[in-house]
């Protein structure tokens with residue numbers, strides 16, 4: 001299997017603190033992985049490293065390879081790897097007049113909204129409309145950001161990612177603030193992506209977001225890998241009680257899991 005991410009004793013220091021400590025990890029292309037951990041564990045920092053936004057400390061042997069490469073240019077990386085985060089959603093909320101279809105198309109340019117200098121071809125527009133249809137967004141393509149619910153906007157952000165046909169989609173706590181119905185719809189869309197062979201990497205502290213297609217779970221705690229393995233082995237009451245430091249149990253139902261206080 002080709003690897004998407006290879007970390008070899010990667011460390012990140014910020015503000016005088018070591019936030020990630022000697023992380024070694026390999027994720028194959030096509031693997032579906034959840035990264036779980038308590039607040040402050042280093043999940044967002046790991047995400048920034050695997051999306052190419054921050055580099056680990058220099059070592060003689062490369063500490064990070066993405067798609068087998070030590071160095072990359074962010075623009076071409078964005079076409080292979082899409083990140084959907086709360087920050088991206090907030091950026092869009094500052095552009096209330098941006099139309100749904102333009103959110104999808106803007107992924108081609110790495111911009112927010114489409115501007116005069118962007119040249120969108122008929123084929124690109126057709127592709128964006130097809131993606132909107134697949135995500136059940138056709139009725140909303142002409143509507144603007146200020147009329148969207150959080151769930152609708154987040155689904156458009158998936159569309160924005162898909163226009164580049166990325167091999168890997170990274171999601172950062174994607175269903176926070178979504179209501180039950182919006183969450184179900186969003187997770188359904190993510191499941192469909194996972195079923196088409198793309199890698200879905202989900203960073204979260206909510207077990208309820210872990211779609212059945214995810215087969216591997218990595219637990220981060222205090223900047224280190226606390227556990228890494230098959231989902232069935234990792235998502236147990238004993239393991240998660242040790243992770244979060246209180247007595248917990250896991251309820252499993254048809255491939256989904258929920259965390260409960262004991």
Ligand SMILES: Nc1ncnc2c1ncn2[C@@H]1O[C@H](COP(=O)(O)OP(=O)(O)OP(=O)(O)O)[C@@H](O)[C@H]1O
Pocket residue numbers: 014015016017019037038039040041042043044045046205
């Ligand atoms: N730029 C920075 N400068 C200094 N410290 C930082 C910086 N970014 C993060 N940290 C610290 O690093 C630790 C890990 O932060 P990170 O945001 O990666 O955790 P997280 O697991 O994503 O947490 P959460 O679940 O709360 O989002 C925290 O203690 C945080 O305060």
